Amino acid sequence: MDHPSSTAQRTTVAIVGAGMAGLIAARELRREDIEVLVLESAPRVGGRMTAETSELGSRVDLGGQWVGHGHHRFEALAAELGTTVYPMHTPRRPVILYEGRALSAIRPATVVANLALLAFEVKTKVREPRGWTTLTVDEWIRKFPSATARRLLEVIAAVATTADLDRISMRAFAAMTRYQGGISTMLATRGGAQDALIVEGAGTLTERLAAELAPRVLLNTPVTSIDYDERGATVRSPSVLVRADKVIVCVPPPPLLGAVTFEPALPPRLARLQHEMYMGSVYKAMAVYREPFWRGRAEAEHMLLDEPGAAVFDTSPPDGPGHLCILVGGKEARTLDAMTPTARKRALLERLGAALHSAAILDPVGWHEKSWQLDEYVGGGYLALPDATTAAGIFPLPSDPLAETLYWAGTETAGEHAGYIEGAIESGERVARQVVAGLR
Numbered sequence: 178m179d180h181p182s183s184t185a186q187r188t189t190v191a192i193v194g195a196g197m198a199g200l201i202a203a204r205e206l207r208r209e210d211i212e213v214l215v216l217e218s219a220p221r222v223g224g225r226m227t228a229e230t231s232e233l234g235s236r237v238d239l240g241g242q243w244v245g246h247g248h249h250r251f252e253a254l255a256a257e258l259g260t261t262v263y264p265m266h267t268p269r270r271p272v273i274l275y276e277g278r279a280l281s282a283i284r285p286a287t288v289v290a291n292l293a294l295l296a297f298e299v300k301t302k303v304r305e306p307r308g309w310t311t312l313t314v315d316e317w318i319r320k321f322p323s324a325t326a327r328r329l330l331e332v333i334a335a336v337a338t339t340a341d342l343d344r345i346s347m348r349a350f351a352a353m354t355r356y357q358g359g360i361s362t363m364l365a366t367r368g369g370a371q372d373a374l375i376v377e378g379a380g381t382l383t384e385r386l387a388a389e390l391a392p393r394v395l396l397n398t399p400v401t402s403i404d405y406d407e408r409g410a411t412v413r414s415p416s417v418l419v420r421a422d423k424v425i426v427c428v429p430p431p432p433l434l435g436a437v438t439f440e441p442a443l444p445p446r447l448a449r450l451q452h453e454m455y456m457g458s459v460y461k462a463m464a465v466y467r468e469p470f471w472r473g474r475a476e477a478e479h480m481l482l483d484e485p486g487a488a489v490f491d492t493s494p495p496d497g498p499g500h501l502c503i504l505v506g507g508k509e510a511r512t513l514d515a516m517t518p519t520a521r522k523r524a525l526l527e528r529l530g531a532a533l534h535s536a537a538i539l540d541p542v543g544w545h546e547k548s549w550q551l552d553e554y555v556g557g558g559y560l561a562l563p564d565a566t567t568a569a570g571i572f573p574l575p576s577d578p579l580a581e582t583l584y585w586a587g588t589e590t591a592g593e594h595a596g597y598i599e600g601a602i603e604s605g606e607r608v609a610r611q612v613v614a615g616l617r
């Protein structure tokens with residue numbers, strides 16, 4: 178049904194979602210002189226990427242930020258948009274803290290956890306056990322006799338995947354790691370997925386892309402229905418009705434399928450993703466200090482195993498100020514939602530202050546945080562995950578067009594680096610090529 182106060186517009190390609198994938202698709206199509214209109218439900222662009230300016234003027238990313246090693250599209254885009262990439266400051270390995278003590282790398286529990294990850298890596302590359310289809314990551318971890326090794330694996334898996342570990346199968350975990358370059362690459366800083374950062378903030382890239390496209394990006398425009406057939410599509414939101422030759426949907430299934438009605442209905446293999454996928458849970462905080470004062474005496478990269486389990490990284494830009502990035506993934510991210518901001522900050526910084534022997538850690542100049550599972554537009558992060566009970570939604574998600582009119586992009590549909598910004602860029606470029614070919 179048409180919304181009574183909506184205005185009608187006509188375009189060649191309507192794009193749903195102004196995250197990285199949607200903005201890249203729009204930019205590629207504009208380069209071919211094709212008219213586009215990007216409809217975005219949120220009052221800002223960027224989706225799972227967003228940067229804020231700190232009290233000291235530096236930029237802090239609350240969403241995607243790291244340029245992974247070999248993420249060439251992302252690196253090229255950062256250079257093209259005039260931003261500065263800098264390498265991560267990182268020790269050889271993080272300090273693992275549990276029950277007030279640092280766990281050494283040769284402690285049996287640490288060795289067991291590392292061997293478990295190594296065996297997992299080999300099996301994902303050589304031959305995946307059949308039992309992984311029904312075994313959850315949580316059940317796999319429970320098999321290890323050492324409680325400390327189990328806890329270490331639990332925190333690593335939760336921060337790496339943002340999944341509820343009893344709600345993701347080993348098969349899905351294995352597929353994810355394959356698409357993301359292997360578990361050791363996913364966990365590594367330099368030379369791995371956390372290789373480099375952008376001084377101006379990765380979120381700046383989506384802001385700059387949108388600025389180039391203005392006024393073709395409509396904010397506060399949630400799409401509610403898409404009617405499509407071989408002749409084109411009608412895309413509706415409360416404020417605008419768009420008639421287009423082609424539509425590109427750049428929204429992951431969990432936030433999309435509950436909010437948008439398709440006519441004709443999507444084929445069952447796509448429609449079922451609404452019930453068989455969920456967005457990961459992730460809390461991210463950035464603590465800002467006048468300088469990275471801890472560096473002279475210690476490194477700040479830590480795995481904190483007491484609840485809530487967290488990973489801490491020193492993401493300070495080259496000329497300061499000091500930035501500490503804290504990530505809590507999976508179920509434990511949601512436990513933070515019930516706390517006050519002050520209690521959250523204390524719970525996360527106190528253990529670090531004790532480890533670095535510094536009360537100053539408890540008192541940052543700035544504290545920026547975001548619980549992505551509470552974001553009403555994207556519904557979580559880092560990515561959409563398949564439920565443990567299903568084979569649907571295991572990477573890569575289907576991206577073949579429907580009725581030669583409805584096209585799909587978004588990081589979850591990427592052929593490589595799915596789940597990352599690189600995957601979002603790849604999918605945006607791929608879908609633009611498909612649409613250009615379709616229009617011809």
Ligand SMILES: Cc1cc2nc3c(=O)[nH]c(=O)nc-3n(C[C@H](O)[C@H](O)[C@H](O)COP(=O)(O)OP(=O)(O)OC[C@H]3O[C@@H](n4cnc5c(N)ncnc54)[C@H](O)[C@@H]3O)c2cc1C
Nearest residue numbers: 194196197198218224225241242243400554558587588598
């Ligand atoms: C905390 C966090 C840390 C991360 N860290 C990294 C990292 O360091 N490096 C990395 O490479 N990746 C990282 N990621 C992942 C990365 O951010 C994502 O892969 C990428 O941003 C996804 O882009 P996208 O365009 O596919 O989807 P999104 O960014 O999700 O874009 C979808 C857009 O669609 C909009 N939308 C939803 N419903 C509708 C509707 N009905 N109508 C209109 N619009 C709608 C949403 O508001 C959103 O803007 C991280 C993610 C998070 C959350």
